[in-house]
Amino acid sequence: MKRHTRPRQNKGASHVGERFEVEVGPVAHGGFWIARHEGRVIFVRHALTGEKAIVEVTEGSDGDTFWRADAVEILEASPDRVQAPCEYARPGGCGGCDFQHVAVTAQRDLKAQVIKEQFRRLAKLEVDITVQPVHGDKEGLRWRTRQTYVGPGKGMRKHRSHDVIQIDDCLIARHDAREGGEGSLTETVDAAGTQRTFQVAADGFWQVHPGAPTALVEAVLDALQPQSGESVLDLYSGVGLFSSFLAERGASVTAIEGEKVASEYGAGNVLKARSITSDVAAWLALNPGESDLVVLDPPRAGAGRKVVTAIADRSPRAIAYVACDPAALARDVATFAELGYRMSDLKAFDLFPMTHHVESVALLVPDRVLA
Template structure:
């Protein structure tokens, strides 16, 4: 079978040292690697290949060549396909395209097996742990509309962050490129929840944000002030992208699906240099420096938060703040954390929720310890910490502290029975892991969005006298290489 993802020219007769950006070569594809690539070799030189599956033979166009080191590339023609390869339905999926749904060319079951292989490989290589990993499928109704696509592997993302460039394009930025992919009814994002692609098409791009505009019932009021942290990525302000020193970043729009209320849009990032915003803000009734939001049929000025539902209650979340994008993720992860606390966190006990966001896992802990227990949640983002306190105001056993975990640890109670931590993609780090292990809790429950960070911190906890007792993995991000894990660590015997 030969599948042409894109027309490939004759690869020629290059040596490994001659590989450069734009070179095309044929390779046998090896195992999947962390980050969604597969490992291949061309005359001994490592090539990390996107858009391929292990065992395939493909033509690869080199996109990054580091002298004396590895290369990166994209499969542009499949010469021998894996049986689990499928035709990708998204118009933005192609070499040089969006790059977000980088596993879209595999069946859902194969996607999960690839993710499981990555988690297992990282634990083995970085922590010396050999463990079978099964990535579990998430099942949930993604939208109340009967016309919504029923397949849970599509239209699940209730929050998207897209770029808005100076050519009036709104959508995902092309992989390793400054080009923005137009998203709209004719070329929707297939993982975005119903209504979000359509909302993006109805928004005016940054050049038009100097004045209020109404298009198809959507009011546009302006852009967010420069320098506001990007809180929608995990880990609060530390999740921001580094600025391009040559090309200033474009504004971005966060689109949030609110069931029953229509989409909400929040412009973020730096203002366009030519934009003049005071009159726009005055028209929208927006306080100076407040974010601009857009909702169906009305402009909303400076909302503190949007409302989400999980764990049987409602949550206030900053419109541009972090919340799991899959509608089933919070309940799924909360249940996994609770299972790992069973028999390890007593009623009346003390527990910590670190990198706690708006308080989701603090709620799980509060239910376990009851009214006589103590829960402390620590979050570095000021707005998220404020919302955690507001969300859990009916839980007097919960105290919300704002600050970096590294700085706040010394202020926390000396005795602790259980610790839940949900660090940013970079992980907690060996120093924090050692400090947590020194407190000797009965269990450390670690929620991880990056297998490599989980493996590094597993090694650190093992060195500090804790072992990996339980591990569950979840497909919270179908069509992508991303995977969420929940791990329980308990003290090694005879180490106290």
Template sequence: MSQLVELEIGPIAHGGHCVARYEGRVVFVRHTLPGERVLARLTDAAPDAKFWRADAVEVLDASPDRVPSAWPQAGPGGVGGGELAHVALPAQRAWKTAVLDEQLRRLAKLDLDVAVLGAPGDDERGGLGWRTRIDLVADAEGRAGMRGHRSHEVHAMESMPLASPAIENLDLFGRRWPAGTHIEAIAPAGGDDPIVLLDGVPYDVRRSRVDPRPNARTSVRERVGDRVYRVAAAGFWQVHREAPGVLVDAVLAGVGDVDGAAVLDLYSGAGLFTAPLADAVGDSGEVVSVEGDERAVKDARRNLHDRSNVELHAGDVARVLTGRDDADSDVVHADVVVLDPPRTGAGRAVVDGILDLRPERVVYVACDPAALARDLATFGAGGYSVASLVGHDLFPMTHHLEAVAVLTR
């Protein structure tokens, strides 16, 4: 059995844990809250490690923000993906605001009045039922489950509280699957029929068998306002039912009046932002989109085929910006740049490429506050300042958040 230690819990840290100290050593503790006194099980405590990790397994003095876990199986020793399920929903947003603020101060030297806003409907649903996509794996007995936090062990499950009702209705946890198989369920928020993939192959849930037909359905229609996007079922799309609409609204507000402008849309995916930006720039403007994932580019071409003012480029974003990855690229001017990079951020090469274009405005959609802060520091050194920055809690019960920053020069 791992060692149990009593800890006084200190401040929140990025990553879903809080900081404590034990005999002078820093310990990152999950499943707790600042100000609590807990009994914690050390989960990673190598003698020569710079810091240790622990799970709070018994609360001796509780925070007023603690609530009964909305997902007990994501608690100590359980599955990953619900590390804030013991925190009241308003306090989750305060938690994420504190993390965002700390990362901006520490990494970008920015002192901003930031806030993290909840998504429509989440308060009424208690922060549950928002995921339109889930990934599961079958254990040795064929039961669907998820892996433990920082572990390869599969925990069989009976339900997934974050999944949308349409996914819950598929009865994925009441079935038996081939051991070790990867199960994906996709249920678009707009009402399109769900799809289940078994190791990437369409699975007919009504007949309980893989659908081997070459014309089996492998894509879904996603609705955002009055726009319809067709996206590969296994492709990338925002998982919160309200996230696409929330982020499109934030991006359009951030770019402002771009009628007739040249807009560069980086990491453009299936065209979530490209389509409304094309409407915003009008017939006299242009949107140039760049995406490195071939499947997403294929979806974008299908979604934007009737947009004469959109130019699509496939390839690594940094290389396309410099003309090294797309010989036909003519990205030589942009009035506004929109970018939505992966969790690792844009990085210096991409930010430097944007700086070379000298856009009047940059709208940065971020899914990691540390990566955002590092990139904002680079933009700041290049002469840009943050006009606004708002966080969006599009991942309730987890430590993740989205943020939209608007930069001007």
């Protein structure tokens, strides 16, 4: 049977390549700034709030509600602007770094602004947050312990494109950065006075900033204050980073991970925990009950209402939510609030310098605790 496809809507004349002057407004989630031209919203990269710039449209037609553009000439520069250390961090260059033109301390301020705006807009909360640096980078450079290139050579994608640009050296990658491969690797983490060793698949997930595991483990332990004998659910547990340190505190840990290889590594890394390979939402639906504590470290899209509801139904005394996307975190925090759990603490870490990405750890507790 012939498949009928919906005809592509004609949105009018393209404006790609056009240039005009704008005044740059606030930073937005995603590594761009908001500007306006003749009433239309423009998402601008390579800019800074308060600047006057000439921008060039990279995506946009008459029928689009917003356009995308690059700042190609700065007429009035922000005091936070610096010369990008990488020659490829420019319009038409590598799309990996959003903030190389911004002083490192100002980058953290921008990320804090984004977190505040996402919570204000999506959770109706005013949060006071400072994005903290972690040990292991050199003024925002040389921190990636793993790097993936588009072969052959050192190819990197352009922003929102499959086009590849060849580079000589990625400045956010360590000189000894691994480039994937087969087999397993050994990672050692020192946190909260304890050293633990983990086996990780060479092509599996592990935090790429060397200071990330320590910062996140200590934030989770500080938030939960686990006690010996307490039951803990570690959801989206990966290779057992949090489970390992929680089990060392004497907690009874059940680790749920949907990715089979990661779950198998987790079982080997944390012999004191019960490791289960399962989709998190499916396991929670089939295994009702109570848990004293929950660690929640979902993918970028967040946990979602089904998982959040199942967690709240288990009546934990505390939930540590580890998030790599502030918008997803804010949405889930709003859902937790509907179900009787409030955010009582929030920390943020600069685990991805020179990019717009930021990691957060939120503590959620029952309403009665804050009453």
